[in-house]
Amino acid sequence: MCTDCGCNDNRQHTIGSGDENIVHAPHSDPLLVQVHSQLLLQNGQQASRNRALLEQHNITAINLMSSPGAGKTSLLERTIDELKGQYRLAVIEGDLETENDAARLRTKGVTAIQITTGSACHLDAAMVSHALQQLDLDQVDLLFIENVGNLVCPASFDLGQHQNVTLLSTPEGDDKPAKYPVIFRAADLMLITKCDLLPLLDDFDPQQARRYLAAVAGDTPVMQLSSKNGRGIDAWCAWLKDACSHQWTSR
Numbered sequence: 001m002c003t004d005c006g007c008n009d010n011r012q013h014t015i016g017s018g019d020e021n022i023v024h025a026p027h028s029d030p031l032l033v034q035v036h037s038q039l040l041l042q043n044g045q046q047a048s049r050n051r052a053l054l055e056q057h058n059i060t061a062i063n064l065m066s067s068p069g070a071g072k073t074s075l076l077e078r079t080i081d082e083l084k085g086q087y088r089l090a091v092i093e094g095d096l097e098t099e100n101d102a103a104r105l106r107t108k109g110v111t112a113i114q115i116t117t118g119s120a121c122h123l124d125a126a127m128v129s130h131a132l133q134q135l136d137l138d139q140v141d142l143l144f145i146e147n148v149g150n151l152v153c154p155a156s157f158d159l160g161q162h163q164n165v166t167l168l169s170t171p172e173g174d175d176k177p178a179k180y181p182v183i184f185r186a187a188d189l190m191l192i193t194k195c196d197l198l199p200l201l202d203d204f205d206p207q208q209a210r211r212y213l214a215a216v217a218g219d220t221p222v223m224q225l226s227s228k229n230g231r232g233i234d235a236w237c238a239w240l241k242d243a244c245s246h247q248w249t250s251r
Contacts, residue, residue, distance in 0.1 A: 043157055046125035050132065050160025057137040060244045061145060063159055065183055066167035067176075068149030071193040073101045074227040075167070075236075076144055080108040082237050087141040087244065092131045094123040094148045101146065111135060122153035125160055142244055151176065155183035163188045163243050170194045170201050174209035181216035189221050189239060196226040 054061050064072045073093075080089055091112040093102040102114035113131040115123060128145060135143075145161055147154040155164075166187035168176055171194060177184040184190060190213055192206055210222050223239070225232025 040156070043125045046129055047158035047160040050125055050129055051162070053132060053137070054143065054160060054162075057140070059137060059140050059143050060163075060246070061143045061159075061161040062240070062243065063145045063147060063154075063161035063164050064167065065147045065151075065154045065164060065187075066149060066169070066193075067151045067172060070149070070167040070169040070172065071227055072146050072149070072167060073104060075191070075193065075225075076105060076146065077108060078227040078230070078233055079144075079237065079240070080105065080110055082233060083142070083240065084109065086241075088139055090135055090140045090143050092123075092128060092143065092145045094127075094146055096120070096148065111140075117148060121148055121150045122157055123147050123159055124157050128159045142240065151180040151183050155186040162246070165189045165191060167191045167193050168209060170197050170204045174204050174206070175212055177209065177212040177216055184213055184220070185217045187217065187220055189223065190217075191236065192222065192224045194226060194228075195224045195231055196229045 066072055076091060083089060089110045091102070091105050091110060092115065093105065093112050094115045094117060095101060096117055096119055098116070099114040102112040105112040113134050115127050115131055117123070117127070123145065145159055164187050166184055168190060170192065192209060198204065198206070206224055213220055213222060223232055223235050225236055227233070
């Protein structure tokens with residue numbers, strides 16, 4: 001059992017970039033569960049170390065969060081196509097099992113480190129720390145962390161990122177910000193994805209999604225895009241370029 005959030009995490013986590021794997025020990029036995037706040041404190045301390053390391057190497061880190069199937073990997077594929085000649089990109093990929101998504105991204109010519117969490121429903125800062133050890137940080141400008149597909153737990157765990165982006169895909173329904181406020185409240189940007197499907201989905205109202213978001217997260221910006229037809233990708237890439245131009249405190 002994961003003592004961080006209650007997810008079923010009684011297996012080892014493997015972290016690898018292909019042939020090599022690093023084993024991440026499972027969370028504490030249920031009989032040795034620590035106080036939740038202490039675990040979050042420890043995670044936060046590791047996240048601060050991760051962030052300091054990234055900033056030492058002038059790397060901007062973006063944490064992508066969403067439900068499964070919202071289009072995170074497809075968005076990364078399109079983003080790599082757009083930015084690969086302008087920024088040195090890398091990805092840390094989180095899934096319960098398989099290297100499928102990391103393998104997809106490697107075909108784009110970028111380094112993708114896969115973290116398989118077993119049955120844990122989120123990444124944590126320690127997992128990301130192990131993954132960072134496999135990257136040549138001097139060869140990275142922009143790092144994407146694709147979190148495990150889940151609209152609950154990932155929002156509670158700082159990984160050392162600089163910005164959080166939460167995806168809401170049109171097939172999910174426009175009320176998800178109201179139903180899952182924590183992950184949308186944590187977002188620095190909400191992306192409404194798969195907008196090419198809007199003509200077929202008369203029950204998804206982008207303006208209603210924006211209103212639900214505003215009710216829980218104030219003036220968090222929103223973009224609509226489609227990784228399939230390219231709509232909104234230019235605005236997304238402009239947002240990323242602005243994030244990369246930010247001078248983080250330890251630079």
